[in-house]
Amino acid sequence: MASPAMTRTGPEIRCTDLAKNFGKGATLLEAVAPLSLSFAAGQMTALVGPSGCGKSTVLRMIAGLEQPSAGQILLGGQTPQDMQRQGALAMAFQDASLLPWRSVRGNVALARKLARLPGDTAAVEDIIARVGLSGFEDARPAELSGGMRQRVAIARCLITQPRVLLLDEPFGAVDELTRARLNLELPPLWQASGTTALMVTHSVREAVALADRVLVFSSRPARVVGDIAIPAEARSDTALQGALVEQVNAALAQGWSDHAAHAQPWAAQ
Amino acid sequence: MTPALRLPFVPEPVFRQMAAMLVTLALWQLAAMGLAGRYMLAGPVEVVQHILQNYGLLSRALWVTFQNAAWGFVAGNLAAIGLALIVALVPQTRMLVAALALVVFCLPLVATGPILRVLYGPGPGPQITLAALAVYYTTFIPLLVGLRAAPASWFDLIRLYGRGAWTVFVQVRVMASLPYLLAGLQIAAPAAFLGAMVGEFTGADRGIGVLALRAMRGLDVEATWAIALIAAAVSMLAYGAIGRITRTKADTQPEMLMAVKPEPSAQLVSARVFRIVMLVALTAALVIALWWALMEIFALNRFFAKRPDDVWRYLVTAPTAQANRAVLWAATSASLEYLIPGYLAGLALGVAGALALTLAPALGSGVLPVAIALRSVPIVTTAPLIVLALGRGAAGTITIVAVMTFFPALVACLQGLRQTPGQVLDVMRLYATNPVTRLWYAQIPAMLPAFFAAARLSVPAAILAITVAEWLATGRGLGALMALTASTSDYNLLWSAIVVVTLGACIGYGLVSMVERAVLVRVAPEQLRN
Structure with missing residues (x-):
């Protein structure tokens, strides 16, 4: 589809020692423990991880909808608020x-x-x-x-x-068939247009099919337990896709069992 | 109704309603004939006769009252919208503005009426002001809820483009609050009529309220019934008309919770108590300051426009203070004696009615619309009628208060019971639980927030009912005291009574809120958060 660019060239996104706490005192919740992440300009990255691990909070901080409790976010050298004001x-x-x-x-x-x-x-x-x-x-x-x-x-x-496109489980609330169809039809509208895109998803298959890179988080407090590049040829190679899905699943399972061992010391014995 | 009885071309529900209406009219006429000579009940024939004979007088009076109510409706709702705008644009003022609005709403119309009469002199001023006072709160509160009633992601969407509170207000809040505004306006319509009538009770020279007062004093049974029915009909029509406009303008009917939901508060009890104490102190200071400022700005004559220090002197420092307090206390306890049983009975009957209708749905087909319609009737305007029927003693007064609280409670509980999530009921059906178990575990907890909202709003309404009844009919309690002091120009006592009634209403409202919180924490904690 020869189309005019639907997006403008995206910036690199750098998060340094990013942390977010909710509440205070006895009810303090450490949603994101200090975390440093960077996302290459023009790439699409999928963030996967267990429910409540803080990936949506990371996305919302990059969007400037939540203020980080500590750390810094720069999108091509600019703050999220600068980007907001530019409509970017x-x-x-x-x-x-x-x-x-x-x-x-x-x-x-x-x-x-x-x-x-x-x-x-x-x-x-x-x-x-x-x-x-x-x-x-x-x-x-x-x-x-x-x-x-x-x-x-x-x-x-x-x-x-937009120069930065943030997708917070955009297809999470629709049925599986509709989701598959939306995944086929909509991403081409922004892919290869130079925008920097981040997508939070619970579907490993979706992450592998759409993203250039999959970042796997452990349970809260989140650590990166997998950083998997998706080569371009995976788009057409279903066997390769299957292998990559396995790789992401393995990382997820690793993050999960680490967490379980941490929460229940006796389970490790 | 057997099918054989059905008329052709008439749909069955209409036929049933017509039949029910005919039966009611016939029973009513029979009762009136049976009670003839006892000055209690006029039958439909006599009522229609009276209306036809006095058509000119009644229609002129109705037009006057309608105009006053309409102006009050406009003024009161504009005030409500203005207050809500302040809160929407400066959210920090929310609890304070809500508290101030409550205090003003709790002012006893029975006493503010005569004072306004002195201030305005002859003319429609007091009627319009009282109508405005009667409507603004029931518009303000839903509007306040409505201005916040939008999913968080809508606000995120606006902020994502670096836009601030003003854009959020224009693009989201105004439109999101529209259904709530319309719902408030619908309740306001009959309330405006009630306010205008109470204003006319306080010494107007024209209007349907004047005729009602005259008919009751003259023991004119036909006229009393005719006027009460006219007032009821006009109120229902106004309620229905605004409801019709609402349904064409708004696709969604808001969940009617007549309460300002508390901010998600700090978890510590001590912090919450501190906040409440601060709020009460700040509100009290502001009320006193406003009271003083209004009196001074308009340079009102100190003879009838008392200042806070006058009341303080009268009740605390004057040599006769103790005697003054005794007079007030005697009247207050006389009022409470009927107010509390009436209030509790009204609430209990409302809950019982709603539960009975849920357990036996066959009983209740069509009860909700009827109850909603009856809720719209300003009960106070039918007070003369109840006093005629039940006498000037405990029974009549308690009944008036109970009726005033019954309909809002019934409607709120029926609507609350409907809020039970269908899936929860399905789960219960899955285990073949009986209807009582379902009520106990699912439906009653779902009903409670709506019930408490009604119970809270019923406090000022019940006080209005008892003071009007005491003033118009029974001659005891605070209502009679206020009427008497207004006519004897004992303004120190009158203003003191206003302070006592307003304070009492606010305390009652606060007590119900405390019970509400204690109960909801146990059965429906999710209702207390945001």
Whole structure:
């Protein structure tokens, strides 16, 4: 598909000694213990790990939605807040988070407005068509299926041509068949366009199929227990994909058993 | 209803409703005929006759009251929206503004009416003000909930583009709160009518409230019933009309929790107590300051516009302070004697009714809409009627208070019972549990938050009911005391009574909140968080 770039060239993302605590005193929760991560410019990285390990919190800190308790985040030398002000970020959430009183068109157009970009009716129509929703421009979110709503959410992300795209389990709430279809149809819209993308997912298969790199976290407090590069040829080589899935699963299991041993010392005996 | 009885072209529910209505009318007429000569009950025939004979007078009076109610409705709701905007834009003020709004809502209309009458002189001023006072709280609270009623990810979405509170407000909060605003407006419509009528009780020269007062004083049974029914009908119509607009404007009906949910608070009990004490102290200081400032800014005559220090002197430092306190205490305890049983009976009957309807759903087909409609009737305006029927003693007064609390409690409990998650009930059905077990383990816990919200809001409503009843009919308690002092210009005692009633209402509200918290911590802790 020869298409105009849906995104702008992305920056490298560096997180240094990043930590996040919630609450204080007796209720203190150490969501992210000091963690240093870096993500290459223009790559897509999938973050996988057990529920509650803090991967979503990392994503939200990179988005500038949570303030780190310690450490630093730089996106091409800029803070998340700088990126926010330039309209350079986009994020998709687990639920589509569409405003129910706006039509599909209205929800997509809103992102341009929020990002201080001039209105562009043609671009809005174009991206709605690209995510496969032609004919539904005037529909309200309540009239759409779960999969269609996620398509709108992705269109809303891409309409601002973000330099950094953050996906927090974007397809986690739709059924398996829909998910497979969305995974086939939507990622090409931003892949190979130079954006830096991070995706939190629970599906190892999805991570391997979509990302250039899979980062595996242990249980909270998260450590990186696997850092697996996905070669480009894996996209077409299902045997290689299967092997990579095994590799990620092994890392996950390692992180999990470390954690179990840590939590229940007797279990190791 | 056997099928044979069905009329062609008339759908069965309509037919049933018509039949029920005819039976009710017939029973009513029979009862009226049986009780003829005892000044209690006028039958439908007499009521219609009275309305036809006095059509001109009644319609002129109704128009006057309707206009006052409408202006009060507009003013009160604008005030509510203004207060909610302050809170939305400066969230730190939320608890304080809510507390101040509660104090003003707890002001006894029976006493503020005569004072406003002196301030405004003749004319519709007091009616409009009382109508506004009667509506603003029930709009303000849902609006406050509505302005926060949006998933966190919507706010994240706005912040992601570096936008601040103003954009969040314009793009999310205003639209998200719309259904809540409309729900509040719907409750406000009959309340405005009630406020206007109470205002007319306080010495207006025109309006349906004036006619009601005259009819009751003259033991004119037909007129009393006719006017009470007209007031009820107008209130229901206003409620229904706004409900219709609501349904066309908003696709979603909000969950009606008439409460400001507490902020996710610090876990330490001592910290929470400290916050509450601070809030109460700050609110009290602000109320006193506002009271003083208003009196001074408008340079109101100290003879009838008492300042906080006047009340302090009257109740604490004056040589007669002890006697003054004794008078107030006697009236207060006389009111409490009927208020508490009436309040508790109303709540208990509301819960019992809702549970009975849940256990025997056949009974309840169509009860909820009827109960919602009856809830919209300003019960106080039918107080003369209940006093006519049950007399001026304990039975009549307690019944008025009980009826005032019954309908909100019933509706809240029925709606609360419906909040039980369907999957929870499915799990229970899976084990063939009986309906009582289901009630106990799933439905009652689901109902409790709505019940407590109704119980809290019923405190000021019950106080309004008892003071109006005492003032119009029984001649005892705080209501009578306030009416008497207003007419004898004993403004020191009147203002002291206002302070006592307002304080009492706030304390009652606080007590119910404490019970609520204690119960919900045990049965539904998730309701206390955010």
